[in-house]
Amino acid sequence: MTQRFLKRREVERDCCLSRSTIYEMMAQGKFPKPVPLQGRRVAWIEAEIVDWQERRIAERDRPSPRK
16 A cells, blocks of 8 residues: 655644644654655655544544533
8 A cells, every 4th residue: 555655844734733843742752753765854654644633633522521
């Protein structure tokens, strides 16, 4: 199965996050890590980004506990 790679700017646009936020969340284990391509070039796997987005939506839609 072929995976589509996304450039950092595409990830920033699609997720509405800044570069620093993406890297901070990656360090915390809360965002997918990129795949090394060549030299300093990296890319994110589109399916992993979509999965992250879907988890954010599910978290939003989860009923909040009553106090």
